[in-house]
Amino acid sequence: MPPIVLVPAALAVGVLLLPLAALVARVDWSTIVADLTAPETLDALRLSIVTGVVATAVCLVLGVPLAIVIARATPRVAGLLRALVTVPLVLPPMVGGIALLFLLGRTGLAGQWLDAAFGLRLPFTTAAVVIAQAFVALPFLVLSVEGTVRAAGTRYEQVAATLGASRWTTFRRVTLPLAGPGLVAGTVLCFARAIGEFGATALFAGNAEGTTRTMPLAIYTAFNGAGVGQGTAVALSLLLLVASIAILVLVRGWRPGSAS
Template sequence: MLVVPALLGLGFLVLPLAGLLARAPWSTMPRRLAQPEVLEALRLSLLTATVATVLCLLLGVPLAWLLARVAFPGKRLVRALVTIPLVLPPVVGGVALLLALGRRGLAGQWLAETFGISLPFTTAAVVVAEAFVAMPFLVISVEGALRGADDRFEEAAATLGASRWTIFRRVTVPLVLPGIVAGGVLCWARALGEFGATITFAGNFPGVTRTMPLAVYLAMETDPESAIVLSLILLVVSVAILAGLRDRWVAAP
C-alpha cells in the first residue's frame, strides 16, 4: 500500500531534475562554461563560499561547544536563536542584515562613522550574508558530534594536568573532527547556493556580488540555456556533497 505513494513522492522530487537534464544544451555546454561572466560568477561563488565557511568555523565551533558543554540560563533560547536562519526566509534575513549592518543600521552606522566601513553591496556583504544563513548547519552538526563524543578522554587529559585550551585543541577537536568536517561541507554548500539574503544585502553587481545563483536568476530572463548550465553546476556540487556525506546520516546497507 505504501509503494504507490512512495513512488509518487520520488517522482515528484526527481522529475524537476530530469527536466533540467533533458533541456541542458549539451552540445554548446563547453562554450557556455567558458563565457567570462560564467567564469566570473563561478570564481566569486567559490571564493565567497569558502571565506564564509572559514568565518563559520571560527565562530560556529566555539558556539557549538558552548551549547553542548556549558549549562547557563537561557540556553534553549540561545539554541533557538542559532537555528532561526534555518527557517527564516532568506530575503527576510537579507533585510535584517541591511537594517543591522547598513550605513544607518544598528551596528552599520557605527562601523561607517568610526572606521569608514560600509558593508552593503560589496563582496564582503556576500560573505556576511552567506555566513548568516549557513552557520546553523555547522553549529548543529558540531553540537551533535560533541554530545555524542566520549568525554572520558577529556577527563583523563584533565587529570594529567592538561589545560582547558590544550584539552580542547588536542583532545576535543580530534574527537569531533568528522562532525566538524561534515558541518563545514554542508555550510559551504549552503553558502554556495545562497540567493535571497545575498541579493537583498549585497545586490547583483557583476564581478563584485553576482554569485552563481544570482547569475542563474539573471540568465533566466536573457539566456535560459546559460541558466541551465549554471544550474547543472550547482546540481553536480549538491549531489557530490550529499553522496559524500550519506554515511553521516544513514547506515550503509
C-alpha cells in the same frame, strides 16, 4: 508495512526527482562547455567559490566554539542557544537580507557607526556577499559539530584532566578530534549552503556583475531577461546540482558508521 504506503512514497520520489530530470533534459550538451567557460559564467563561478570559502572560514572560526559551548552547556541554556542558531534555517532568506540591511546598512544599528567612524559601507559589496552567506550557512556547521561533541560525551575530557592536561590541551587534543566527523560534515554542508545562497545576498549585496553576482544570482538574472543567456543559466544549474550530489556523497562518507 502496508502496500498502500508505497503509492504516496513513489509520488514523493517523483516530486523530488522529476524536476531534476527536467533540468537535465534541458541541458544543451553540444554547448555546455562553451556555456560554462563564458566570461560571465566564470566570473560568477569564481565569485561564488571565493566568497563561499571565506564565509566557510568565518563560520569555522565562530561556529566551532559556539557548537562546543552548546554541547557543554546546561540543558536550558543549550536549548535556548540551539533555538537561536536554528532561526536562520527557518527564516525566509529575504527576511535575513532585510535584517542584515537594518543592522549593517548606512542607517542601520551598526552600519551608521561603521560609516561615521571608518567610512566603511558594507551593503552591495563583495564583503556583503560573505556576510550573507555566513549568516545562512553558520547553523549547518554549528548543529553538525554540536551533535557530534554532545554524542561523544565528556568522559575522555575528564580522563585527560585527571592526567594533568590543561583545558586548552584537552580542547585541542581531545575535544576537537572527537568532533572530527561532525566538523568535516558541517564544513562541507556550510560551504554548499554558502555557494547556493540567493535571497539574503540579493537584498543585502545586490546583483552587480563581477562584484556580487554569484551563481544563483546569475541564474536568476538569466531567467529574467538580462545578463547571461538561458543556456548558461541551465549549465550553471546543472553545475550546482552536480556539486550538491557530490557534497552529499562526501558527507555520507564521513558520517559515523557509514562504513557499515
